[in-house]
Amino acid sequence: MSDGNKIGFWTCTALVVGNVIGMGIFILPASLAPYGFNALIGWVVTLAGCLVLARVFAHLSHALPGADGPYGYIRSTLGELPAYMALWAYWVSLWLTNAALATGVVGYITVVMPDLGRIQPALFALGLLWSFVAVNLLGVRTGGGVQIVTTVLKLLPMVAIALLGGWILLITPATFVAHPPVTPVTLSGVMAASTIALYAMLGIESASIPAGRVDNPGRTIPRATMAGTVLTALVYIVVSTVPILLIKQTELADSGAPFAMLMDRYVGAGVGRWLSLFVVVSGLGALNGWTLLVGELTRTMAVNGVLPAVFARNNRHGAPAIALVVTGVLASIMIWMSYSNSLVAAFTFLTRVVTAANLPLYLCCSLALAVLWRRGEVAQLRRRALLVAITGALYVVFAFIGSGEEPFLLALALMAAGLPLYAFMRLRRHAVTPVKV
Secondary structure: OOHHHOEOHHHHHHHHHHHHOOOHHHHHHHHHHHHOHHHHHHHHHHHHHHHHHHHHHHHHHHHOOOOOOHHHHHHOOOOHHHHHHHHHHHHHHHHHHHHHHHHHHHHHHHHHOHHHHHOOHHHHHHHHHHHHHHHHHOOHHHHHHHHHHHHHHHHHHHHHHHHHHHHHHHHOHHHHHOOOOOOOOOHHHHHHHHHHHHHHHOOOOHHHOOHHHEOOHHHHHHHHHHHHHHHHHHHHHHHHHHHHHHOOHHHHHHOOOHHHHHHHHHOOOOHHHHHHHHHHHHHHHHHHHHHHHHHHHHHHHHHOOOOOHHHHOOOOOOOOHHHHHHHHHHHHHHHHHHOOOOHHHHHHHHHHHHHHHHHHHHHHHHHHHHHHHHHOOOOOOHHHHHHHHHHHHHHHHHHHHHHOHHHHHHHHHHHHHOHHHHHHHHHHHHHHOOOOO
16 A cells, blocks of 8 residues: 555544544533533543553554554454454444434534525435545545544634633633532442543544554554543543533533533623534534544454455545445434434434443453563553553443443444354355365
8 A cells, every 4th residue: 555545643643533522522511410520520530541541552553563453453362253243343333423423413503504404304414424435435545634624623612612711710710619510429420420421532542443554553553542532631621611610500401502502601692603513513523534434444354354355445545435335324224213213312322332332342452452461562661551451441341330231231232243244254264265185
C-alpha cells in the first residue's frame, strides 16, 4: 500500500476525539441529572477507567506495531476464538452505532431546520448514512480529512460551554451554589451514573482499529490514543459540571437539549438553536468516523479468515468497498426497524446494546496486555504495564456490574450469535487447505 493511503497522528487523534464525542454528551447532562453529585463522581470514575483503557491500547500498539489492530492484539495472546468473539460483538456494535447516529442526527436537524422535517425521517436517515459510505469509498485519507474538519467544528460548542461557565464563575460565582442537587451520594448511584456515562466515552480504541493503514503505528497509535482520550476527558469534565451546577436538578432532568437551554438562559434567547447546529455536525462527524472504522474492521477480520474473503477487497481508492456497502445495508435495516417504534425508545435500546458489545473487547485487550507482560514482551515500564492491565480488567468488570444483568446477557448473546459463522469459516479453511503427504 502506498503512503498516499496512510493516515498519521492528527487523523488518528481526530478519530479518537471525533468518535468519542458523538451525540451522547449533548443529552447526558439530562440523563444524569437525577443522580445529582453522583453523576460528577461517576464521570470521574468513568474518565479514570477510560484513561486506563486508553493506556492499555497504547501499550499494545507499541508492543505489537505489526498487528492489525485489536484483532491482532488478542489473537496473538489469547487465541483466535477469543479474538473473534470480542471483535464480532464489537463489529456488530459499529453498524448499530451508525444506525443510532443517523436516526439521532435526523431528530436534531429537523429542529434546527424545520423545513427538512417534510422529508420522510427514515429516508432522511438513510440518505445521511449512505452519504458517508460514499465519502469513505473514496479512501481512508478522504474519510480521515472529513474527520479532522468535523472534529474541530464539534469542539466549538464545548469551548463555548466552558467559556460560559468560566464567565459566570468570575461575574456571579454565587450562581454555582444557588441550587445544588439534593440527591444523596451513594455507591449504587455512582455505579449507575458511571455506567451511563461510559456510553459517551466509547471509541477510545479508534486509533488502533485501522492499524494497517496507519503510518508508523508503533509510535503514532499510542500518542494519538492518549492525546485524544486526555483531550476528551478534560472537555467532558468541564461541560458536564457546568449544567449540573447552573440549572435546577428537576429542570435539567426534563430537558431534551440541556446545552441549548443553558445558552438560551445565560446568553440569549435563540442562541441555543445555533448550538444545536453543532450537535448535528458532531453527530455527522461521528457517523463518518464509525463508518471508516467499520469498513476497516470488516476488512481486517476478512484478511484473518473469520469473515468471507470478499470483504477484504479494496477498490481503486484503497477502500474496502464491499465491506462498507454490506455494513451500510445492515445499518440501513436497523434504521428501518428503529422507526417502527418511538425514536427515543429505539435510540436508548441501541445505545445499551452498543455499550454491552464494547466491553468484551476492552476486557480481552486488558488480558492481552497481561499476557504480553508475562511473556516479557512489554519493553518499557513492565511493572506499570501489568498494573494498567489489571486495573483495566477490573474497570470492565465494574462496568458490567454497574450496567446490570440485561447488558451482560446482551453481550453474551451477541458473541454467541457469531459462533456459527466462525465454525463455518474454520471448516471452509480446513477444506481448502491441502493435506501434507
